[in-house]
Amino acid sequence: xxxxxxxTAQSAVTALKNAGADKAAANVSYTIxxxxxVDGGExxxxxxxxxxxxxxxxxxxxxxxxxxxxxxxxxxxxxxxxACLEAAASAQPxxxxxxxxxxxxxDFVLGEPKPDTDRLFDRCRELMAAVGERFPKIIxxxxxxxxxxxxxxxxxxxGVLFSTHEGYYEVSxxxxxxxxxxxxxxxxxxxxxxxxxxxxxxxGSIEKDLADVEKQIETTGVSGKFEGTMVVMPGCLGxxxxxxxxxxxxxxxxxxxxxxxxxxxxxxVADERxxxxxxxxxxxxxxxxxxxxxxxxxxxxxxxxDGRLNAFYLGLYGANKLKLPRGKNDSFNLVxxxxxxxxxQIIASVDRxxxxxxxxxxxxASNGDFSGVAKNSFLIxxxxxxxxxxxxxxxxxxxxxxxxxxxxxxxxxxxxxxVLPYMxxxxxxxxGK
Amino acid sequence: xxxxxxxxxxYLFASxxxxxxxxxxxxxxxxxxxxxxxxxxxRTEQFGVSARVYENGVYGFxxxxxxxxxxxxxxxxxxxxxxxxxxxxAGRGKGPHKPMANGQSRTAFDLNDVEQRAYIEFIQALxxxxxxxxxxLMSRTIVATADSxxxxxxxxxxxxxxxxxxxSYIYVMMTMAGADGKPVELFKVIGGGFGxxxxxxxxxxxxxxxxxxxxxxxxxxxxxxYPEAGSKTVILxxxxxxxxxxxxxGHTVExxxxxxxxxxxxxxxxxxxxxxxxxxxxxHTALGKxxxxxxxxxxxxxxxxxxxxxxxxxxxxxxxxxxTAERFSMAPTGNARAYLFSDEPLIRMRNxxxxxxxxxxxxxxxxxxxxxxxxxxxxxxxxxTGEFMYGVTFGYEIKKGKLGRALLDTTISGVAFDMLKxxxxxxxxxxxxxxxxxxxxxxxxxxxxxxxxRCRVTIGGR
Numbered sequence: 001x002x003x004x005x006x007x008t009a010q011s012a013v014t015a016l017k018n019a020g021a022d023k024a025a026a027n028v029s030y031t032i033x034x035x036x037x038v039d040g041g042e043x044x045x046x047x048x049x050x051x052x053x054x055x056x057x058x059x060x061x062x063x064x065x066x067x068x069x070x071x072x073x074x075x076x077x078x079x080x081x082x083a084c085l086e087a088a089a090s091a092q093p094x095x096x097x098x099x100x101x102x103x104x105x106x107d108f109v110l111g112e113p114k115p116d117t118d119r120l121f122d123r124c125r126e127l128m129a130a131v132g133e134r135f136p137k138i139i140x141x142x143x144x145x146x147x148x149x150x151x152x153x154x155x156x157x158x159g160v161l162f163s164t165h166e167g168y169y170e171v172s173x174x175x176x177x178x179x180x181x182x183x184x185x186x187x188x189x190x191x192x193x194x195x196x197x198x199x200x201x202x203x204g205s206i207e208k209d210l211a212d213v214e215k216q217i218e219t220t221g222v223s224g225k226f227e228g229t230m231v232v233m234p235g236c237l238g239x240x241x242x243x244x245x246x247x248x249x250x251x252x253x254x255x256x257x258x259x260x261x262x263x264x265x266x267x268x269v270a271d272e273r274x275x276x277x278x279x280x281x282x283x284x285x286x287x288x289x290x291x292x293x294x295x296x297x298x299x300x301x302x303x304x305x306d307g308r309l310n311a312f313y314l315g316l317y318g319a320n321k322l323k324l325p326r327g328k329n330d331s332f333n334l335v336x337x338x339x340x341x342x343x344x345q346i347i348a349s350v351d352r353x354x355x356x357x358x359x360x361x362x363x364x365a366s367n368g369d370f371s372g373v374a375k376n377s378f379l380i381x382x383x384x385x386x387x388x389x390x391x392x393x394x395x396x397x398x399x400x401x402x403x404x405x406x407x408x409x410x411x412x413x414x415x416x417x418x419v420l421p422y423m424x425x426x427x428x429x430x431x432g433k
Numbered sequence: 434x435x436x437x438x439x440x441x442x443x444y445l446f447a448s449x450x451x452x453x454x455x456x457x458x459x460x461x462x463x464x465x466x467x468x469x470x471x472x473x474x475x476r477t478e479q480f481g482v483s484a485r486v487y488e489n490g491v492y493g494f495x496x497x498x499x500x501x502x503x504x505x506x507x508x509x510x511x512x513x514x515x516x517x518x519x520x521x522x523a524g525r526g527k528g529p530h531k532p533m534a535n536g537q538s539r540t541a542f543d544l545n546d547v548e549q550r551a552y553i554e555f556i557q558a559l560x561x562x563x564x565x566x567x568x569x570l571m572s573r574t575i576v577a578t579a580d581s582x583x584x585x586x587x588x589x590x591x592x593x594x595x596x597x598x599x600x601s602y603i604y605v606m607m608t609m610a611g612a613d614g615k616p617v618e619l620f621k622v623i624g625g626g627f628g629x630x631x632x633x634x635x636x637x638x639x640x641x642x643x644x645x646x647x648x649x650x651x652x653x654x655x656x657x658x659y660p661e662a663g664s665k666t667v668i669l670x671x672x673x674x675x676x677x678x679x680x681x682x683g684h685t686v687e688x689x690x691x692x693x694x695x696x697x698x699x700x701x702x703x704x705x706x707x708x709x710x711x712x713x714x715x716x717h718t719a720l721g722k723x724x725x726x727x728x729x730x731x732x733x734x735x736x737x738x739x740x741x742x743x744x745x746x747x748x749x750x751x752x753x754x755x756x757t758a759e760r761f762s763m764a765p766t767g768n769a770r771a772y773l774f775s776d777e778p779l780i781r782m783r784n785x786x787x788x789x790x791x792x793x794x795x796x797x798x799x800x801x802x803x804x805x806x807x808x809x810x811x812x813x814x815x816x817x818t819g820e821f822m823y824g825v826t827f828g829y830e831i832k833k834g835k836l837g838r839a840l841l842d843t844t845i846s847g848v849a850f851d852m853l854k855x856x857x858x859x860x861x862x863x864x865x866x867x868x869x870x871x872x873x874x875x876x877x878x879x880x881x882x883x884x885x886x887r888c889r890v891t892i893g894g895r
Contacts (some may be wrong), residue, residue: 049775064471092470094471125522176693183694
């Protein structure tokens with residue numbers, strides 16, 4: 001199968017060149033999904049999906065166009081090549097569009113390509129039974145557990161030809177705690193794994209998340225407004241940093257000129273204890289990308305190293321346009337270096353603050369200002385975790401926050417997609433009704 | 434139009450089970466100009482066929498990107514096998530869905546698939562206008578986008594359908610330096626709605642007035658202030674009340690989320706809002722006009738009708754699939770919809786709106802001594818508890834009944850069924866929006882609308 005996928009990618013590149021492209025690239029994939037669903041605590045659906053994808057990009061006279069289909073028979077490839085060149089012809093020329101040069105092609109086999117469907121179903125039943133027994137107040141609103149087997153290839157007109165045959169299991173849970181008519185907020189937890197050797201409850205932070213949500217049925221509000229410490233749980237940190245990196249270090253914020261970090265490469269932008277990497281090759285990341293969408297071989301890299309802005313998260317177009325180095329991969333497998341204090345020690349150091357499990361907020365402004373509701377969160381007072389909170393808002397500025405670090409925990413949670421610690425930041429505005 | 438390879442496979446449907454066959458094509462066209470550079474120029478198509486079989490209380494599903502007589506049979510066979518596997522291990526001892534009348538719904542038409550050149554040239558004209566007229570902007574982004582869903586549906590019981598929902602929009606985002614030099618941004622959906630791009634966007638000049646208004650508002654915002662944090666009386670503009678209808682109320686009354694423990698479970702037939710609040714999920718016609726995104730039949734073969742959710746402040750219904758409608762002894766109203774051919778139908782909203790009242794907007798503003806008039810939002814999220822949050826991107830102070838300074842970005846929050854009880858004025862005009870995608874395992878185009886509401890919410894301040 002993988003040879004067919006590789007040949008298809010090369011055929012698509014040839015078709016684009018024959019249609020008149022100066023430079024051409026194609027991605028081809030075939031994905032088989034086996035998926036079990038639980039809704040409202042009961043098994044509801046078993047589905048198998050057979051999906052194809054073909055993406056073709058042409059650059060002609062500096063003009064770029066992309067066409068994507070979910071078929072790749074000969075006629076579709078020929079028609080798509082024509083449509084792709086037509087799309088490119090409508091664009092204005094921009095010399096910064098380009099693809100990766102060939103630098104050593106390779107075929108990768110990652111994870112567990114073939115599913116063990118019976119064992120997967122047994123692990124699902126085991127998890128549902130464990131939740132019923134150990135967390136009786138939890139209602140599993142939805143559980144989606146799947147295995148994906150993916151054959152994919154990337155080719156371009158410089159001679160790049162990479163392929164991957166990979167397989168992994170995904171567990172995605174949405175649940176809430178209930179007692180009578182009282183209910184907690186819903187909470188999502190999940191992992192990506194390439195092994196069924198351990199019960200799902202033992203993976204990522206699933207067990208702790210279930211326990212926390214049972215404690216969030218009874219809540220209290222914060223009265224008034226105060227400035228305090230925000231301790232962010234690992235599961236919440238990823239989404240906060242995603243916004244931060246997109247706006248401050250990503251192509252959008254840099255090309256638009258709105259990034260506050262646009263002139264700060266090599267400068268201190270965060271507390272020196274913060275090192276923040278994108279690391280698809282980290283051994284704790286499951287099936288991380290071995291090559292980028294543009295055809296470069298992936299390498300891990302630090303965006304922030306010891307508090308200094310070390311690199312931007314730029315693709316080739318942005319790098320050429322801004323005359324800056326490109327990012328060494330295009331994953332978002334975030335790894336934050338651990339600190340030297342336990343989460344217990346960090347909590348004990350906080351006079352007044354909040355332990356945040358989920359942030360429900362508007363898209364942070366491009367200047368870094370954010371405000372939103374602290375969900376699945378607990379009050380911290382006098383060094384101890386207090387009651388769960390409701391209707392509590394937090395606000396601050398992302399850039400300022402990074403410079404007001406209180407601590408990073410020594411514990412990290414690896415969920416197959418990221419490796420994140422707890423982080424505590426001072427100077428956050430916390431307000432109730 | 435999708436060729437019908439489905440109807441002649443009905444003889445393969447198993448008796449004693451519910452079966453759906455669906456062939457579907459999704460098209461997306463997108464062009465993006467960032468500061469005049471074309472950074473997005475993409476056309477995508479996803480096409481294929483799926484089958485779903487309901488047996489012994491559980492579903493089996495299968496899909497493939499190939500659409501031939503053989504693959505239709507293949508997905509039907511695979512879906513039946515998957516249903517049998519799950520029925521054997523986790524069946525619920527149930528028979529087929531309650532039967533409904535069989536019928537046909539044919540609303541598909543030949544789509545004019547607009548050339549990519551048309552999208553690009555149109556936004557280039559807009560970009561040229563913005564660049565010339567407003568050189569003080571830090572950045573400008575203009576997006577042309579169009580998508581469509583064509584579905585051919587064949588069911589063992591219910592309404593067979595062939596439908597198409599095309600929509601197209603232009604987004605304009607502007608950024609300028611605020612008083613402290615930091616960027617301040619604002620975006621607006623300019624025109625568009627149901628229909629192809631060429632139907633909505635003929636002359637770029639027709640968009641200039643809206644662009645000028647956006648710039649004026651951005652200038653006001655750049656000199657704006659943060660609101661004072663706390664519980665405040667506000668006028669929610671129609672865009673925000675539509676978001677409220679969808680996010681804070683709509684999701685909690687989707688029957689699958691009710692079964693998952695949402696706040697609406699214990700609230701059925703109880704007061705959840707003031708007498709001024711009536712909320713409906715419209716199918717295809719609202720207040721005598723077509724809805725923004727009309728749905729005539731859902732993907733389970735249920736002919737679509739309106740779902741009355743809150744009547745005069747009392748929660749009276751949920752949105753259902755055929756399965757949940759039986760559980761709650763309600764009539765299904767056609768809310769089970771799938772986004773791609775490879776997606777199974779889920780309970781989704783269609784065109785969810787708070788109904789207009791009798792107050793005049795100017796009287797509502799004049800009635801507020803110290804509060805805010807909130808006009809635009811960039812996103813909203815809600816909990817199954819009804820606790821909601823919106824990002825507010827534009828609004829004004831109200832001081833002694835008069836509009837004051839513009840607001841910088843902020844957030845509002847509250848608990849829907851508490852907040853709705855504070856609604857004491859409802860305007861007589863409503864605003865619809867339909868450019869967004871709702872997210873719930875799968876994306877889905879939805880319409881939402883509402884009048885201006887006077888109520889109390891918690892505002893974030895800074």
